[in-house]
Amino acid sequence: MIRDIAPDHIHIPTEGPVGFAARLWLGRNKWSYNTSYHTRFPEFVKEIYGIPTGITYAYLRWFHKHSGRVLTTSDTMVNELRSHGFDGDIRAWTRGVDRDDLMPTSGDWRHDRSFQDRPRVLYVGRVSREKNLEALCDLSVEFHIDIVGDGPYRVELERRYPRVNFLGYRRGSALADCYAQADVFAFPSRADTFGIVMIEAMSLGTPVAGYPVPGPLDVIEQGVTGYVDEDLSRAIRRCLGLDRGQVARA
Secondary structure, three states: OHHHHOOOOOEEOOOOHHHHHHHHHHHHOOOOOEEEOOEOHHHHHHHHHOOOHHHHHHHHHHHHOOOOOEEEOOHHHHHHHHHOOOOOOEEEOOOOOOOOOOOOOOOOOOOOOOOOOOOEEEEEOOOOHHHOOHHHHOOOOOOEEEEEEOOOOHHHHHHHOOOOEEEEOOOHHHHHHHHHHOOEEEEOOOOEOOOHHHHHHHHOOOOEEEOOOOOHHHHOOEOOOEEEOOOHHHHHHHHOOOOHHHHHHO
């Protein structure tokens, strides 16, 4: 497939099976390429499967060793990769939001926060184990929780958490409506290195609650665009007092 495409440049975005196959082929044929690092898989794999981080980091160092440039999501992650023995050209590669595409159907992101019976809390993203969604779903008695997205963990979560509203995929204005209508956006993942969904939420005035880990620490301005806290419920509650206009401006 690579030969048929005859690309001018090649970028490998993940270290999974397809990326592994491409990495081997490119190395054997002496083709140059760049790579990127998006998810803190060593920490996730250790937490879920008990595999020591040293083993996974050894694989990742090998995977990225001959990359012309390793792109990651923040200066925090550049420093973290270097601390784990990554060398070569590692660069922070930030993200943005397409405000033309991510526009609510009303054309107005402002939200009259009435809370009704419970504050509305939104998650957008892949529904998989590494996203730590149980930490959010456990709060479904306290908050009305909407989950946008799909993935291999959805069936189990739907079975375990009947009070959580699973909406499936949303795009464009339909996705923007979800962001704009939420009182708070929750980002429970401890494994991501950035989380573009956080800045999408902020662009529509929705404050973000997360844990004090890489990703939220790099994206959330504490007390302005959201809160990080080891107690996710407390972070969500504190977000309810923020000025949505200030969130969007920041």
